[in-house]
Amino acid sequence: xxxxxxxxxxxxxxxxxxxxxxxxxxxxxxxxxxxxxxxxxxxxxxxxxxxxxxxxxxxxxxxxxxxxxxxxxxxxxxxxxxxxxxxxxxxxxxxxxxxxxxxxxxxxxxxxxxxxxxxxxxxxxxxxx
Numbered sequence: 118x119x120x121x122x123x124x125x126x127x128x129x130x131x132x133x134x135x136x137x138x139x140x141x142x143x144x145x146x147x148x149x150x151x152x153x154x155x156x157x158x159x160x161x162x163x164x165x166x167x168x169x170x171x172x173x174x175x176x177x178x179x180x181x182x183x184x185x186x187x188x189x190x191x192x193x194x195x196x197x198x199x200x201x202x203x204x205x206x207x208x209x210x211x212x213x214x215x216x217x218x219x220x221x222x223x224x225x226x227x228x229x230x231x232x233x234x235x236x237x238x239x240x241x242x243x244x245x246x
Contacts, residue, residue: 124225128166135162141223153212156221157189161208168226171218176201178218179229180211191215192230 122145129142137158143149151159159167160182169180173193180191189211193201206214215221226232 121225121228124227125167125223128163128225129159129223132159132163132166135159138162141167145223153215153221154208156223157208157211157215159223160189165226167223168229168231169215169221170224170229171215171221173218178215179224179231180215181226181229181231190231194230 125145126142129138129145132138133142135158137151137155140149140151140155141159144151144155156169157180160169160180163182165182165184168182171178171180176193176195178191178193180189182188183190183205186205188205189208190203190205191211191214192203195201
């Protein structure tokens with residue numbers, strides 16, 4: 118397991134009193150399955166410690182729960198570090214958005230572009246419509 122996998126495993130264990138988190142833990146360890154709604158709910162249930170990453174062609178899509186804003190956010194990054202889109206949605210809307218994306222998986226929030234807001238803001242000139 119990678120360091121990120123160990124971090125995800127530990128966070129999921131810490132919040133295992135929540136059904137969606139248990140489902141994601143089962144999927145993460147290969148002993149169960151989880152729906153997209155489980156993944157999205159896990160971000161909220163872990164208060165943002167778990168984020169999601171998915172693939173959309175060459176782009177990566179990062180999703181997080183922003184507790185201070187009380188909403189889910191997602192960010193599309195095209196290599197090399199071009200922002201292709203940023204939006205927020207409710208849980209059902211985010212699940213629907215991620216439905217046609219590939220390889221949706223949990224990741225530690227600290228392993229996403231959201232982890233360093235200053236670095237993310239420095240990319241604002243690289244927004245591509």
